[in-house]
Amino acid sequence: xxxxxxxxxxxxxxxxxxxxxxxxxxxxxxxxxxxxxxxxxxxxxxxxxxxxxxxxxxxxxxxxxxxxxxxxxxxxxxxxxxxxxxxxxxxxxxxxxxxxxxxxxxxxxxxxxxxxxxxxxxxxxxxxxxxxxxxxxxxxxxxxxxxxxxxxxxxxxxxxxxxxxxxxxxxxxxxxxxxxxxxxxxxxxxxxxxxxxxxxxxxxxxxxxxxxxxxxxxxxxxxxxxxxxxxxxxxxxxxxxxxxxxxxxxxxxxxxxxxxxxxxxxxxxxxxxxxxxxxxxxxxxxxxxxxxxxxxxxxxxxxxxxxxxxxxxxxxxxxxxxxxxxxxxxxxxxxxxxxxxxxxxxxxxxxxxxxxxxxxxxxxxxxxxxxxxxxxxxxxxxxxxxxxxxxxxxxxxxxxxxxxxxxxxxxxxxxxxxxxxxxxxxxxxxxxxxxxxxxxxxxxxxxxxxxxxxxxxxxxxxxxxxxxxxxxxxx
Amino acid sequence: xxxxxxxxxxxxxxxxxxxxxxxxxxxxxxxxxxxxxxxxxxxxxxxxxxxxxxxxxxxxxxxxxxxxxxxxxxxxxxxxxxxxxxxxxxxxxxxxxxxxxxxxxxxxxxxxxxxxxxxxxxxxxxxxxxxxxxxxxxxxxxxxxxxxxxxxxxxxxxxxxxxxxxxxxxxxxxxxxxxxxxxxxxxxxxxxxxxxxxxxxxxxxxxxxxxxxxxxxxxxxxxxxxxxxxxxxxxxxxxxxxxxxxxxxxxxxxxxxxxxxxxxxxxxxxxxxxxxxxxxxxxxxxxxxxxxxxxxxxxxxxxxxxxxxxxxxxxxxxxxxxxxxxxxxxxxxxxxxxxxxxxxxxxxxxxxxxxxxxxxxxxxxxxxxxxxxxxxxxxxxxxxxxxxxxxxxxxxxxxxxxxxxxxxxxxxxxxxxxxxxxxxxxxxxxxxxxxxxxxxxxxxxxxxxxxxxxxxxxxxxxxxxxxxxxxxxxxxxxxxxxxxxxxxxxxxxxxxxxxxxxxxxxxxxxx
Numbered sequence: 001x002x003x004x005x006x007x008x009x010x011x012x013x014x015x016x017x018x019x020x021x022x023x024x025x026x027x028x029x030x031x032x033x034x035x036x037x038x039x040x041x042x043x044x045x046x047x048x049x050x051x052x053x054x055x056x057x058x059x060x061x062x063x064x065x066x067x068x069x070x071x072x073x074x075x076x077x078x079x080x081x082x083x084x085x086x087x088x089x090x091x092x093x094x095x096x097x098x099x100x101x102x103x104x105x106x107x108x109x110x111x112x113x114x115x116x117x118x119x120x121x122x123x124x125x126x127x128x129x130x131x132x133x134x135x136x137x138x139x140x141x142x143x144x145x146x147x148x149x150x151x152x153x154x155x156x157x158x159x160x161x162x163x164x165x166x167x168x169x170x171x172x173x174x175x176x177x178x179x180x181x182x183x184x185x186x187x188x189x190x191x192x193x194x195x196x197x198x199x200x201x202x203x204x205x206x207x208x209x210x211x212x213x214x215x216x217x218x219x220x221x222x223x224x225x226x227x228x229x230x231x232x233x234x235x236x237x238x239x240x241x242x243x244x245x246x247x248x249x250x251x252x253x254x255x256x257x258x259x260x261x262x263x264x265x266x267x268x269x270x271x272x273x274x275x276x277x278x279x280x281x282x283x284x285x286x287x288x289x290x291x292x293x294x295x296x297x298x299x300x301x302x303x304x305x306x307x308x309x310x311x312x313x314x315x316x317x318x319x320x321x322x323x324x325x326x327x328x329x330x331x332x333x334x335x336x337x338x339x340x341x342x343x344x345x346x347x348x349x350x351x352x353x354x355x356x357x358x359x360x361x362x363x364x365x366x367x368x369x370x371x372x373x374x375x376x377x378x379x380x381x382x383x384x385x386x387x388x389x390x391x392x393x394x395x396x397x398x399x400x401x402x403x404x405x406x407x408x409x410x411x412x413x414x415x416x417x418x419x420x421x422x423x424x425x426x427x428x429x430x431x432x433x434x435x436x437x438x439x440x441x442x443x444x445x446x447x448x449x450x451x452x453x454x455x456x457x458x459x460x461x462x463x464x465x466x467x468x469x470x471x472x473x474x475x
Numbered sequence: 476x477x478x479x480x481x482x483x484x485x486x487x488x489x490x491x492x493x494x495x496x497x498x499x500x501x502x503x504x505x506x507x508x509x510x511x512x513x514x515x516x517x518x519x520x521x522x523x524x525x526x527x528x529x530x531x532x533x534x535x536x537x538x539x540x541x542x543x544x545x546x547x548x549x550x551x552x553x554x555x556x557x558x559x560x561x562x563x564x565x566x567x568x569x570x571x572x573x574x575x576x577x578x579x580x581x582x583x584x585x586x587x588x589x590x591x592x593x594x595x596x597x598x599x600x601x602x603x604x605x606x607x608x609x610x611x612x613x614x615x616x617x618x619x620x621x622x623x624x625x626x627x628x629x630x631x632x633x634x635x636x637x638x639x640x641x642x643x644x645x646x647x648x649x650x651x652x653x654x655x656x657x658x659x660x661x662x663x664x665x666x667x668x669x670x671x672x673x674x675x676x677x678x679x680x681x682x683x684x685x686x687x688x689x690x691x692x693x694x695x696x697x698x699x700x701x702x703x704x705x706x707x708x709x710x711x712x713x714x715x716x717x718x719x720x721x722x723x724x725x726x727x728x729x730x731x732x733x734x735x736x737x738x739x740x741x742x743x744x745x746x747x748x749x750x751x752x753x754x755x756x757x758x759x760x761x762x763x764x765x766x767x768x769x770x771x772x773x774x775x776x777x778x779x780x781x782x783x784x785x786x787x788x789x790x791x792x793x794x795x796x797x798x799x800x801x802x803x804x805x806x807x808x809x810x811x812x813x814x815x816x817x818x819x820x821x822x823x824x825x826x827x828x829x830x831x832x833x834x835x836x837x838x839x840x841x842x843x844x845x846x847x848x849x850x851x852x853x854x855x856x857x858x859x860x861x862x863x864x865x866x867x868x869x870x871x872x873x874x875x876x877x878x879x880x881x882x883x884x885x886x887x888x889x890x891x892x893x894x895x896x897x898x899x900x901x902x903x904x905x906x907x908x909x910x911x912x913x914x915x916x917x918x919x920x921x922x923x924x925x926x927x928x929x930x931x932x933x934x935x936x937x938x939x940x941x942x943x944x945x946x947x948x949x950x951x952x953x954x955x956x957x958x959x960x961x962x963x964x965x966x967x968x969x970x971x972x973x974x975x976x977x978x979x980x981x982x983x984x985x986x
Binding site for chain 1: 665
């Protein structure tokens with residue numbers, strides 16, 4: 001039964017869910033783009049505001065601990081930034097705009113549930129609640145062929161991944177008779193047998209698909225490129241973050257993942273992902289595809305935390321996710337802003353960005369900072385994240401993984417630098433797509449500038465963030 | 476606190492330059508010049524007031540020190556310290572920084588503010604490298620100076636010799652140095668965690684880590700992690716691929732900074748970190764390092780002879796000169812290490828002079844290709860004379876600073892490695908050959924094109940005179956330089972001798 005304390009623990013989730021209901025009713029009553037966006041934003045801000053007073057606890061099927069609270073904060077912030085950027089973006093969209101926020105709120109609620117799930121049923125339900133609205137978001141501008149393609153591609157491959165996940169769960173249930181994580185962990189005294197290993201491996205495959213771990217990454221470039229920019233942001237931040245956190249939770253809770261054989265599999269997957277993502281990104285000339293591959297690589301680095309799986313790994317995950325989120329939001333934010341208002345196709349070709357610095361110095365500075373951070377250059381947030389990953393690998397003597405991170409970063413530099421220098425090359429005479437002149441005074445623009453400052457602050461003085469993450473990862 | 480200012484001033488000056496673009500073309504230049512002169516004056520003042528004789532008896536080897544907590548989670552501090560070596564290199568940075576600003580006065584015509592932002596940030600990063608004593612902080616500055624250097628080459632460079640674009644050269648420079656830097660980060664972290672395992676204390680402090688007992692199986696790898704990072708920057712021959720292109724495509728200011736200061740950060744890193752942290756492994760590695768140095772000397776000299784591009788030629792001579800420095804550092808003798816410091820300073824002056832001169836030639840005849848030069852002696856007043864002086868310095872003519880450095884290196888190394896010295900001496904002969912080739916093909920020989928060209932104006936004249944005066948001053952009276960770095964080279968030599976001893980013991984036991 002739910003107690004009052006449980007309700008308090010679930011308050012952020014309840015607020016987001018209620019906001020979705022309110023948004024739906026308002027849309028049914030009267031369509032108003034700005035109003036709906038405002039409702040969605042207010043709901044997310046409210047949920048963020050109650051987070052600090054939310055206590056940890058374990059409502060049925062869930063475990064709201066420090067990790068869940070940390071992830072919830074990051075999810076809500078990312079969703080909020082997405083809402084802010086969506087408003088300007090969608091203002092040029094012909095057709096119903098308001099439902100986008102509805103889908104976004106539902107997916108956010110799914111993500112909030114996912115990071116706190118303590119039971120395979122809860123995990124599955126929240127994962128689907130997160131994924132279903134995403135199909136709609138990705139195919140939102142369905143008149144554009146690419147967007148529709150992205151939505152359908154994600155839908156079909158997601159369904160296959162879900163089948164893997166369910167099969168894995170079934171095997172584990174058949175073997176242990178438990179669906180709750182504590183039960184699964186408890187039922188396994190001795191060494192896991194083949195069924196258990198197969199079940200765990202299938203679950204890694206299912207979740208690895210959502211994280212676009214190589215070799216399950218094939219959908220990533222097309223979906224990133226095709227989806228409308230705000231949907232892509234949401235996919236790259238909220239969805240990936242939530243799935244990663246639940247994967248980490250599984251690995252920490254179930255001892256089967258520490259099996260030697262599975263460890264080897266995870267290590268190989270991590271190496272493939274960091275090298276594959278970077279290699280595939282090398283010659284991309286489409287910014288959204290490039291960022292898609294770059295996010296593949298970044299989750300490859302993060303898999304080091306899954307492979308190691310100790311307390312420092314939780315801290316590493318937290319720090320890396322914070323830096324990844326801030327950076328990705330800023331990088332995609334610039335793309336979104338330049339594509340706003342919606343005009344049929346997003347401005348994602350690299351030539352469009354040539355000479356951006358000489359037209360829009362501050363916007364180009366935001367982009368430069370975020371790409372430096374993606375590349376992990378010191379004084380940006382990305383460096384702190386990379387430092388943590390390497391420190392984690394070294395402290396646990398995982399030399400192969402450390403070598404992979406170093407090699408991946410070296411390869412990655414090539415394409416990050418290519419994008420960066422494009423921004424500063426002399427501008428060609430042709431007329432290019434550009435942001436609206438008032439971008440700096442709009443909420444979206446201000447958010448981007450704030451994100452860039454945040455990247456630098458995190459890079460120069462990361463101590464408060466580290467303290468925050470450390471406090472939550474112990475609790 | 477003054478150490479913090481030495482680092483912060485270039486960064487602030489850079490930001491100011493960027494914004495000063497709106498006050499006219501000249502404003503960023505004057506601000507940048509003022510900033511670098513300010514750094515120079517501060518360091519000269521420190522040099523003048525500091526007592527380096529006392530330093531030997533004091534308990535701390537540092538002249539000045541400043542520390543503050545930064546990331547307590549990992550025991551990372553902002554820990555800056557200055558001794559004789561860093562003082563000299565910081566002063567050198569200030570001086571060459573001012574020259575870099577001066578020599579691009581007419582060369583850089585567009586995006587002036589942004590150019591000087593990058594230039595000053597490189598110099599700020601370099602000063603940080605010379606002062607940082609916390610390994611994390613050191614790594615941070617080490618990587619940080621790459622980004623502005625990348626922009627400097629990629630945006631203001633020349634798209635010169637066949638098929639090589641400036642962006643490619645810049646990218647190559649960046650990837651070489653960043654990738655090797657990450658290896659150093661891994662080595663630093665491994666050292667820190669080994670220390671953590673031994674004592675339970677998490678710290679990145681140089682002094683704390685200095686006496687860490689590293690397991691024998693891992694120690695050589697960690698030493699190599701540091702060595703590779705420095706070897707790429709120095710550059711040591713198999714890792715030199717980025718240097719000629721980066722020099723050839725970079726604007727004059729970029730080349731001056733690269734040759735004059737950035738290469739010195741590598742030698743500094745070896746003297747400050749690689750050797751003292753791993754004395755025994757370094758002693759074991761010394762023969763390999765010396766052979767690499769020899770290869771560098773010969774390879775750089777031979778390739779310099781075959782270059783058509785004047786800046787590439789000078790770049791290859793840098794490889795040759797840095798081979799001497801590498802040999803000196805790994806000889807472990809106090810005299811040779813002092814010689815390495817003198818040669819570093821001397822090479823900074825002479826190569827900066829030559830790069831500035833080739834920049835001035837480029838402004839006049841718009842080419843760096845020596846095949847279409849020739850006979851310039853009669854066409855340009857004064858400049859060929861200066862070229863002759865710096866070429867003489869570069870080939871190690873007595874009375875120039877380079878002579879003192881090379882002489883001390885060869886003398887100091889002879890007792891430990893006579894064969895190496897004998898082979899290295901041939902480098903001096905080859906230096907004469909490539910230097911004279913440069914002189915002959917550019918300034919003498921058949922006249923390629925007629926017509927007089929403009930002589931140096933007061934700015935160019937002043938830069939050349941200042942550099943020449945310093946080359947001669949250090950060449951004729953190097954004692955102040957030697958006194959300042961005596962404590963440092965003594966300490967390093969002592970550590971190295973300890974490493975050699977314990978190495979002999981362990982190998983003796985094995986036998």
